[in-house]
Structure formats: structure tokens, C-alpha cells
Amino acid sequence: MQNPSETPPGRWERLPSWLLTQTAGHAHRLVADGFSSVGARGYHYRLLATLDDFGPASQATLGRRSGIHASDMVATINELADRELVERAPDPADRRRNIISLTDAGKQQLRRLEKRLAERQDELLAPLSPEERQRLTELLSRLLDHHNQRTGTPEEPWS
Amino acid sequence: MQNPSETPPGRWERLPSWLLTQTAGHAHRLVADGFSSVGARGYHYRLLATLDDFGPASQATLGRRSGIHASDMVATINELADRELVERAPDPADRRRNIISLTDAGKQQLRRLEKRLAERQDELLAPLSPEERQRLTELLSRLLDHHNQRTGTPEEPWS
DNA sequence: GCACGATCATTGGTGGCACCAACGATTCGG
DNA sequence: CCGAATCGTTGGTGCCACCAATGATCGTGC
Numbered sequence: 001m002q003n004p005s006e007t008p009p010g011r012w013e014r015l016p017s018w019l020l021t022q023t024a025g026h027a028h029r030l031v032a033d034g035f036s037s038v039g040a041r042g043y044h045y046r047l048l049a050t051l052d053d054f055g056p057a058s059q060a061t062l063g064r065r066s067g068i069h070a071s072d073m074v075a076t077i078n079e080l081a082d083r084e085l086v087e088r089a090p091d092p093a094d095r096r097r098n099i100i101s102l103t104d105a106g107k108q109q110l111r112r113l114e115k116r117l118a119e120r121q122d123e124l125l126a127p128l129s130p131e132e133r134q135r136l137t138e139l140l141s142r143l144l145d146h147h148n149q150r151t152g153t154p155e156e157p158w159s
Numbered sequence: 160m161q162n163p164s165e166t167p168p169g170r171w172e173r174l175p176s177w178l179l180t181q182t183a184g185h186a187h188r189l190v191a192d193g194f195s196s197v198g199a200r201g202y203h204y205r206l207l208a209t210l211d212d213f214g215p216a217s218q219a220t221l222g223r224r225s226g227i228h229a230s231d232m233v234a235t236i237n238e239l240a241d242r243e244l245v246e247r248a249p250d251p252a253d254r255r256r257n258i259i260s261l262t263d264a265g266k267q268q269l270r271r272l273e274k275r276l277a278e279r280q281d282e283l284l285a286p287l288s289p290e291e292r293q294r295l296t297e298l299l300s301r302l303l304d305h306h307n308q309r310t311g312t313p314e315e316p317w318s
Numbered sequence: 319g320c321a322c323g324a325t326c327a328t329t330g331g332t333g334g335c336a337c338c339a340a341c342g343a344t345t346c347g348g
Numbered sequence: 349c350c351g352a353a354t355c356g357t358t359g360g361t362g363c364c365a366c367c368a369a370t371g372a373t374c375g376t377g378c
Binding site for chain 1: 169170171173174175176178179180181182183184185186187189190204205208209211212224225226276279280283284285286287291292294295296298299300301302303304305306
Binding site: 180184217218219229230232233253254255256257 | 330
């Protein structure tokens with residue numbers, strides 16, 4: 001947010017939504033810096049982690065599992081495939097699909113990202129005691145679950 | 160985040176940074192929807208509120224007070240001035256400056272935005288008890304203060 | 319009194335994330 | 349077998365937060 005050398009508390013400064021978006025901004029900056037130190041960004045991590053968790057899959061499936069939109073998935077895979085962290089192969093059983101899989105270099109990269117990520121969690125929560133960290137994550141989880149339920153994220157209700 | 164009908168907890172799903180950015184996403188969506196229902200967005204509210212709090216000022220000053228970057232300030236003021244919510248007049252005492260001031264229509268709009276904003280805070284915190292809301296905002300404030308201190312926001316240290 | 323450095327408004331970019339609409343190709347279901 | 353659904357892809361949108369550069373104007377130090 002730049003350099004507000006003249007910041008007596010704007011009237012919005014203590015609103016929950018502001019506190020949330022601002023701390024999230026710091027969190028995002030911390031994590032993104034960690035990722036970018038190895039030439040990656042959030043989508044890359046999410047895709048690599050999803051592949052590692054569930055194994056090779058089509059782009060559409062990966063999109064559903066990782067929460068990355070199909071149209072963003074294309075670019076993400078392109079970027080990872082260019083660096084050979086991921087492999088894109090046609091599915092012989094369904095010619096509409098590509099099967100994406102993790103390469104060894106991709107697994108290595110994932111481990112690097114995981115390490116950076118963990119470090120940054122600690123930086124993020126630095127001013128809080130272990131009990132406070134616990135309470136914060138619990139409260140945030142409750143909020144998130146509530147709003148995820150309300151807003152889509154149907155978790156296969158109709159299947 | 161679209162419609163992840165196939166979302167068994169990604170390994171990152173309980174990380175503090177994830178909880179934070181996701182809940183912030185919901186918070187932002189809620190507030191932005193409220194704002195857009197009267198044709199505004201976050202920058203508009205912040206600018207109007209800053210003008211209301213401190214009175215007319217130059218664009219540079221407004222930028223410092225509201226945390227909006229100078230280059231974004233131009234567009235924001237253009238948009239508000241087009242709708243006559245704000246007035247841009249040359250400063251006779253310094254021809255580099257424009258003096259921006261709130262019109263009556265602008266004040267009205269601000270009141271509308273404030274109302275929407277308050278409603279959305281409540282929606283955002285719906286699943287939490289009053290005490291829990293209190294604890295959450297306290298924890299977030301601590302986090303935010305810590306990181307604001309670390310990252311710029313010098314609050315006029317050298318003057 | 320004047321040159322130099324700072325400040326101001328403005329333009330035109332960048333990046334990350336999350337979306338949407340539309341398309342051709344392919345597959346599936348009735 | 350035909351229409352509906354799915355898949356990958358392209359090329360947009362919006363919001364927020366930045367950066368660099370430019371021409372005008374101001375203020376200060378000498």
C-alpha cells in the first residue's frame with residue numbers, strides 16, 4: 001500500500017473487513033515473495049501440490065480440485081510445462097483431455113515451495129503466542145466454512 | 160473461486176495464510192457487492208471517507224491519507240468527478256495542485272456506502288458470537304500493526 | 319536572482335487473482 | 349444417431365497495488 005506517512009486512523013481502519021483484507025495483503029506478500037524467490041507464484045504451488053496429492057489428472061479435474069479456473073489452468077500449466085515441472089500428454093482414452101503429471105523436477109520444486117511456505121507462516125504469525133495462533137486459525141476456519149457453504153463450493157451435493 | 164465440486168482438503172487448506180486470504184476474499188466480495196449496488200468500489204469509499212474526515216486537500220495529500228497510490232488517485236477522482244460526487248479545482252496558492260472537495264451529492268453517496276459497509280460487516284461475522292468477534296478483531300489488529308510497522312507505513316518518523 | 323532539487327498531476331504501463339463468454343473438437347446419453 | 353454436455357483454449361473483464369517517466373511548478377541554497 002505504499003508509504004502513507006500521514007495516516008491518522010481512517011474511519012474504516014478498524015473494520016473487520018479492512019483488518020482481514022489488509023492482513024491478507026501482508027500474508028499474500030510474504031508468501032508470494034517466498035514463492036517468487038524460486039520463480040513461482042500461488043497458482044504454481046497449488047497446481048503442483050494438487051498433482052502431488054491426487055496424482056495425474058485432466059486439466060478440468062485439476063481445476064476442480066485446486067480451485068483454479070479452467071482458463072487460468074491453461075496458462076499455469078503452460079508455464080510449468082515450459083520449465084518441465086509438469087508434463088502434458090494427450091489422454092488416449094478421451095481425445096478431449098490432456099493428462100497432466102508431475103515430473104521429478106516438479107516434485108523438487110514443490111518441496112522448495114513447501115519449505116518457503118512454512119517459513120512464511122511463522123513470519124506471518126510472529127506476534128502471536130501458540131494459543132493465540134490456535135484461536136485465530138479456529139476463528140478464521142469457522143468464518144471460511146460458513147461463507148464457503150453459503151457461496152457455492154457445493155462439495156458434490158448432487159452426485 | 161468458482162465451483163470446486165471436488166474439494167477434498169488440499170494440503171494447504173488449513174494454513175493461516177490461506178485462511179486469511181480466503182476469508183479476506185469473501186470479505187472483499189461482500190463489501191464490493193454492497194458498494195457496486197450503488198455503483199462504487201473500494202477506492203471510491205476510501206476517498207470519500209478521507210475527504211469527509213479531513214476536509215478538502217490536494218491529490219497527493221489525499222493519497223497519503225487514504226493509502227491510494229497517486230496514479231490510481233487520478234482515475235478515482237476522475238470517476239467521482241464525472242458523477243459530481245467530488246470537485247476538482249486548481250489551488251490558487253500552488254498551481255501544481257488541485258484541491259479536491261466533497262459535494263453534497265458526494266456526502267450522500269458516502270452515507271449510502273457507509274450503510275452498506277456496516278451491513279456487510281455483520282454478514283461477514285455472522286457465525287461468530289460478540290466475544291469471538293472481539294477476539295478476532297483484536298488478534299487481526301495485532302497482526303496488522305506488527306506487519307505495518309515492519310513494512311513501511313512510517314507514520315512520519317523523520318519529520 | 320537563479321539554478322537545482324523536490325513536489326505535483328498525469329500517462330501508461332505491470333502483476334496477481336478470480337472471473338466470463340465463446341469456440342471447435344470430442345464424447346456421452348437417450 | 350443426434351443433441352447435450354464436457355474439454356481445452358483464446359481473449360477478454362475487474363479490482364487492487366504497484367512502477368517509471370514526463371512537464372509543470374515551487375522552494376531553497378548559494
